[in-house]
Amino acid sequence: MTANPLRHTKRLRLAMLAATFMLLLGHYLLPAKVRQLHPAAGVEQIIYGFIDPEQGESNQWVDERESEWVCDYLPTYDYGCGFALVWDRHEVNGIDLSEYDSIRLTLHYQGGADNLRVFMRNYNPHYSMPDDSATTKFMSALFAFREMSSNQINVPLNRFAVADWWLREHMERHRWSAVELNNITQIGINFIEPGHHQLRVEKVELVGRWLSTAQMLTWVLVAWMLLFIGEGCLLLWQLYWVAAYNRKRQRALQRRQRSLAIEKASLQKLAHKDPLTGILNRRGAEEHIKRLYQNTYSKAFTAVLLLNLDNFKLINEQFGHDKGDAILKAFSALIQMNLESSDIFARWGSEEFLLVCVAENQQDALYRAEKLRQLTERTHLSPAPGFNVTTSIGVATIGGNESFQQALTRASAALQNAKRSGRNRVKYEMA
Incomplete structure (x- = not known):
């Protein structure tokens, strides 16, 4: 009963510290988790723009296979032109971006624009209608071309915000003003500055960590909690068995004391008796x-x-x-x-x-x-x-x-x- 069940926990704690350090280090040093959205099978690419009765459509494909298109955005147009990836023509079934941190775009641009808008649409049956993309939640983020490096830019998902015009269209939409990423039916880019723009979309990727920071910290916390709970259980087990052993030992001592008392009384009785006659000595x-x-x-x-x-x-x-x-x-x-x-x-x-x-x-x-x-x-x-x-x-x-x-x-x-x-x-x- 003198053995200590917690004698190995010091080594276990050191191992846990080492594992925690390696996990934290690996969380930031391991290659990112990447999912390629374009080019990819099962994804449709579209371009859209303003239709001028005299000039015709403001955008057209240069090379659809290479996802290269041109946009002539005149100041008189009500809106610009853009490019979108669509996962469902009915605008119902999309993809979940909640496990990723950013969208990485590889673009080749020719033109005089300073900024480009990246947008996403999310379908939610509480406010969206099938086959009506206008009812899907419109979320966007602006980035400047000067932010690009080697024709690439990472747009963090936390930069996206719900468009004010989408909220103003229906008052009840204000209940859904938060960004949603769990059912994205479209991801696209469009120009918001008039001018002649030519753009080739080489690649669209989702970038994230294999384990989110929150998940990683949760697992670390759970592991340490399990360790401490295990130590607590071992300590309770030790206390229980020590108490049981002490009770058993106490009962044995009490029995021994009673036996000794009886033996003492017997010896005292014998010491007071004459062994031959059996009467008092x-x-x-x-x-x-x-x-x-x-x-x-x-x-x-x-x-x-x-x-x-x-x-x-x-x-x-x-x-x-x-x-x-x-x-x-x-x-x-x-x-x-x-x-x-x-x-x-x-x-x-x-x-x-x-x-x-x-x-x-x-x-x-x-x-x-x-x-x-x-x-x-x-x-x-x-x-x-x-x-x-x-x-x-x-x-x-x-x-x-x-x-x-x-x-x-x-x-x-x-x-x-x-x-x-x-x-x-x-x-x-x-x-």
Whole structure:
């Protein structure tokens, strides 16, 4: 879980930067996208002009195959003459110029004109009628012959504007005053200055980029957004799995803590238990007595009894330690069966046992001790026939301000007195 899923994104970002730089560089250095409109198949070329009743038409072909024509534009004429490329005689289906930037014209001109007008017509069913070119939107741009270089000129499409006369013809056309390039049915040129003009249209081309600046920037932006979104998803994925791993680890730690707590409690329990008899050992008894001493009322009515198996050393020597262990277990089981729920019973030494019990006075304590002594004697705990196990008991009651250790010392003295007096008896030691 320590692995970082974002460790490779630095390289990816550098690669993206390099790709972005190359794309921007290529956008401006790659050859332009060119579409040739003339000469081309499927395109009709026409010339038009003013018809003078006396002089006839103001324009005529010099060489139609070479797209060369002549125009005699007199000052008295209402309009000049021109040349047009037509894609549909019905003026309905045109071409889309929206992916291009300019129109490139290759022209050979003879005459005295300073300017030439380039025009386009766009068909839109909202304002145009089939077979009526006058209803198609007329858009034009002027350029000067001095702008030409090597007989070529690029006319940017953003220089075109909708003709005022076309807008004035019908008021509703003002809603459509913007330039439209999506369905161009005609592209042409005409003269707006009187004079004698001879022009050969060698080539008409659309020029643009393979990818527009807006498209290129959009793709770059989308690519970077996808990169950042991907990084965000990877980061969320990492956070999710780190959180899941931490939760799993936390649950494992909690289980381990519970297991350790149970194990600790078990060990503490074992540490407080005598392994042979299963009753409290000295440490366990001391813990219980410590809690008992926290209650002053309970301490005031407590007796301390020390029980010692008589001649236990002799049992071990004559009958072996296994017999001795059996006697210890049998004796502790016998005493346990005759205890009160509040009694504290523990193995205090090798063959010595401690009983801390409730006793209202000396007589009550002696009664409990004598009862246990007689019970032991009657039970006939014996390692072998003819050998009866008995117990000597020393008794002391805890005084009001007396410590447990002081009472235990008196009980021990009483026990020694019982042994000196012949064993199998109960003795009490006064405070």
